[in-house]
Amino acid sequence: MCCNDGWKGSTFRITQNLIDPYPEDNAPVEREVASLRLPSRHFQNKSIARGVIIGVEKATNLQDIAIVRTLLEAAKFQPIRQAVFFNGKLILSPTDLYSYRRAPVAEQMLTLVLDHTCLQDYRWQDKLLPYLSWAYVERASVCLVQVGAANARNELQAEKIIAQSILVPSINAAIEAEAGIATPLAHGLDLALQTLRHALQHGRSMIKQAMLVVITDGRGNIPIEASRTNRIIPPVGRKGVEDALQVAERVRGLEGVKTVLLNPKSRQYPEIPLELAKALGAKVVLIPEQETWELE
Numbered sequence: 240m241c242c243n244d245g246w247k248g249s250t251f252r253i254t255q256n257l258i259d260p261y262p263e264d265n266a267p268v269e270r271e272v273a274s275l276r277l278p279s280r281h282f283q284n285k286s287i288a289r290g291v292i293i294g295v296e297k298a299t300n301l302q303d304i305a306i307v308r309t310l311l312e313a314a315k316f317q318p319i320r321q322a323v324f325f326n327g328k329l330i331l332s333p334t335d336l337y338s339y340r341r342a343p344v345a346e347q348m349l350t351l352v353l354d355h356t357c358l359q360d361y362r363w364q365d366k367l368l369p370y371l372s373w374a375y376v377e378r379a380s381v382c383l384v385q386v387g388a389a390n391a392r393n394e395l396q397a398e399k400i401i402a403q404s405i406l407v408p409s410i411n412a413a414i415e416a417e418a419g420i421a422t423p424l425a426h427g428l429d430l431a432l433q434t435l436r437h438a439l440q441h442g443r444s445m446i447k448q449a450m451l452v453v454i455t456d457g458r459g460n461i462p463i464e465a466s467r468t469n470r471i472i473p474p475v476g477r478k479g480v481e482d483a484l485q486v487a488e489r490v491r492g493l494e495g496v497k498t499v500l501l502n503p504k505s506r507q508y509p510e511i512p513l514e515l516a517k518a519l520g521a522k523v524v525l526i527p528e529q530e531t532w533e534l535e
Contacts, residue, residue: 294339349381352455355387367454373450380403381403423461423465424457424459431490432490449495458507459483
């Protein structure tokens with residue numbers, strides 16, 4: 240009986256293979272199509288020769304000529320050309336010209352301010368994922384500002400990581416860092432402000448648009464002066480929160496920045512993140528608690 244059942248199973252698999260001999264044609268796509276092509280240029284009419292060289296191609300103009308490749312191409316035809324012109328000099332033809340092919344320069348930037356001290360009981364990764372996906376598809380550069388990470392060199396200061404892509408391993412490692420104790424939120428927002436201001440207003444910068452994502456409950460407990468001097472002068476009180484609000488108002492004045500605040504909605508002082516979002520001019524996205532997420 241067992242042999243008969245096994246034979247029936249084999250027959251079913253053979254029949255199924257005959258009906259659909261190429262199951263890979265119907266397999267779900269497990270990659271992103273956008274990863275196979277370069278991002279479209281949203282702001283520049285033509286590519287500016289500042290990206291990393293990734294090859295050469297036939298030149299369409301006289302900009303960014305690949306000298307060595309052009310000379311090697313011309314050298315192949317010198318016997319024929321010298322036989323015609325007899326001048327003993329290297330003769331170039333427009334068909335010899337090659338230019339460098341360069342990787343596109345990032346036109347957009349994702350700036351992420353991540354408050355590690357408020358995320359222990361929340362499923363915040365799923366709410367952050369759409370913005371990381373946007374940075375990946377658009378090939379945006381990334382600035383990650385860590386606030387209150389356990390591995391911070393100085394617990395009174397936020398730390399900044401700059402990367403050309405969201406795929407840089409240090410970015411993922413920083414996102415997954417454990418939480419510390421202190422929350423220098425005002426200093427973290429100030430680092431983001433300085434980075435955005437330099438990227439958008441610097442004369443030679445290619446960044447034309449930035450996305451600022453802030454994940455915090457707004458309860459900064461380190462005044463910005465303490466972060467700058469590395470010394471806390473009590474009493475602190477609400478000074479850390481007030482400093483964060485003041486910096487946020489300056490961020491709101493930047494042009495070309497879209498801001499989103501991911502709010503864990505803490506039971507303690509739930510009004511603070513809303514005040515911060517208002518100061519930033521940010522859209523608010525709520526992050527549900529761990530238990531609520533799992534029940535849904």
